[in-house]
Amino acid sequence: MKVREESSRIIKPSYDEDSPPPTTNYIPLGVFDKVTYNTHIAVIYAYRPPTPPYTTLELGLQKALSVYREWAGRLGQDDNGDPVILLNDEGVRFVEASVDSTLNQAMPLKPSESLLSLHPRLKGVLELVQVQLTRFTCGALVVGFTAHHLVADGHSTSNFLVAWGQACQGLEITPLPLHDRAIFSPRNPPHFEFDHTGVEFMNKKVDKLYPLVTNFMDQEREIVVHKVHFTLQFLANIKAKASSMNGSNKPYSTFESLLAHLWRVITKARALSGLETTQVRISVNGRSRLNLPNEYFGNLVLWAFPRAKVKDLLREPLPYAAKLIHDAVVKVDKNYFKSFIDFVSNKVEDEDLIATADMNKSVLCPNLEVDSWLNFPFCDLDFGGGCPYIFMPSYFPIEGMVFILPSFIGDGSIDAFIPLFEDNLPNFKQNCYSIE
Missing domain, CATH: 3.30.559.10 (Chloramphenicol acetyltransferase-like domain)
Known part of the structure; x- marks a missing residue:
């Protein structure tokens, strides 16, 4: 082309x-x-x-x-x-x-x-x-x-x-955005209920002393971005399986269930040592946590970091991974967001910290980073002739950076874009639709 x-x-x-x-x-x-x-x-x-x-x-x-x-x-x-x-x-x-x-x-x-x-x-x-x-x-x-x-x-x-x-289309723009980024005032006195160093921030001096070292062999391995389609029936089955040990509790969400499955399948495909620790970086929208309208314009996201030993993640059934994900997301609540606001307002400059969010890495293994666009109105962009019949992220060949979004088929199914080392792809394909 x-x-x-x-x-x-x-x-x-x-x-x-x-x-x-x-x-x-x-x-x-x-x-x-x-x-x-x-x-x-x-x-x-x-x-x-x-x-x-x-x-x-x-x-x-x-x-x-x-x-x-x-x-x-x-x-x-x-x-x-x-x-x-x-x-x-x-x-x-x-x-x-x-x-x-x-x-x-x-x-x-x-x-x-x-x-x-x-x-x-x-x-x-x-x-x-x-x-x-x-x-x-x-x-x-x-x-x-x-x-x-x-x-x-x-x-x-x-x-x-x-x-x-x-x-x-000549329509009135609605709803109008909320532009005020100064609404996040720290508490007086500040309350650092959670530790944000090593989570959202890292020490700049440590980053310079110990820069990211990519395995030489990994640099030589080809990364491919594999698109996977999950039907409504598969999603219903994976949700039922992930929630099967919840008892009378509320079932896990479709996102939590699918991510638990992908975490396990990708980890298995990577053939990691059982003693390694793997974690997932999951975006958490703070608008509902802080009771702010969806119209707030800017960034309002923090992250949950479920983690597990590889041997435990693969040995335990799917509900184990789903619970790790659910519990980690729940912990990033209103109190966590307020603690973060206090921390940024009082500690970041004093302690010479920098953000851990970084898209300059080419390999995230043994970890994952997941961007979910399931609840964003991306697909509602209509210039007057109807909504798009294709919507997708561009090409981001960062091993382990996963995008999950509604399928453009429009039936509630989901597409996932999964960058992997090419030699790990056959194993991933073999297990991708297997519900254990």
């Missing part, structure tokens, strides 16, 4: 009022922004014809940017050197491209390097949002979208995308 770039330009917010807002203001990064990934994330959409013209998409994006001004700004610093989002309206990257084939000829869009040509590059980019619109000869449209994670988490980003679609 050869993608030809037709044009690339910067577009800026458009405002209804005669006098646009000042471009000298800024928003300090909030406590949860400072602990997230300092990188762009890319997603891919595909739409069947007829699709709207570029002009419609551009005008809609300009309107959405007037409501979500942060995306049209730039990352910078205030007079004290603290990180901020500059509300300077310098704009976002808007690329028009084409392919001399039908989308069906390029299908299926498997997780491979070819996906990287469907969105702008992710590194060395000043713009906080980038859009690439790629037309195929059949009239199909692929939208490649990148967004900087320091500005917003997946929930906020998907809300912005829905707003873009509303603006393209």
Whole structure:
């Protein structure tokens, strides 16, 4: 698939009022922004014809940017050197491209390097949002979208995308985002109920003394991203199995049950030593924990870290792993979030700490990191011709970084994108649909 770039330009917010807002203001990064990934994330959409013209998409994006001004700004610093989002309206990257084939000829869009040509590059980019619109000869449209994670988490980003679609249809953007990132005030006196060093943060000096060492043999091994589809029936079976030892308690969620299964299958495929410890990094949305509306715009995520010895994870039945996951997520509650706010506000600078969230690693083994998009309205991006018939993450060949999202089939089934060493893939495939 050869993608030809037709044009690339910067577009800026458009405002209804005669006098646009000042471009000298800024928003300090909030406590949860400072602990997230300092990188762009890319997603891919595909739409069947007829699709709207570029002009419609551009005008809609300009309107959405007037409501979500942060995306049209730039990352910078205030007079004290603290990180901020500059509300300077310098704009976002808007690329028009084409392919001399039908989308069906390029299908299926498997997780491979070819996906990287469907969105702008992710590194060395000043713009906080980038859009690439790629037309195929059949009239199909692929939208490649990148967004900087320091500005917003997946929930906020998907809300912005829905707003873009509303603006393209001439609809009122609703609900409006809540922009105030200064609402997370520490308690007086602060209460450090939990230890956040070694969890969300690590010591900068220790990081420099003991940098990540990747096994030389691992560097030589090929990483492939394998897409797995789980039907509604399989999900029901895995949930029943995972919850079979709960007694009268509430069954585990579909996500907890599926992740427990994947954790065990991936660990088995990796052929790890039984004495090794494996853990999973799971995002936990703080909006419900802190009684904040879904419209809060920014990052509001912490992580749960269930862990186990490999021998225990594989020897015990599925409910064991499901309980580890459930209990770890439950512990990241309101009190944990408040403890984190107190910690960031009082300890991080004093103790010279840096965030542990890092997408520069190429291998996570023996651990996993799981990004669940099951509850985000990503698939609701409708430019006027209906919702996408393909939605997927871009190509992220980081061994152990798993993406879980609703299948674009739309029947409630789930797709998982699982990067593994190529030599571990046969074992994974052999056990992927086996419910033990």
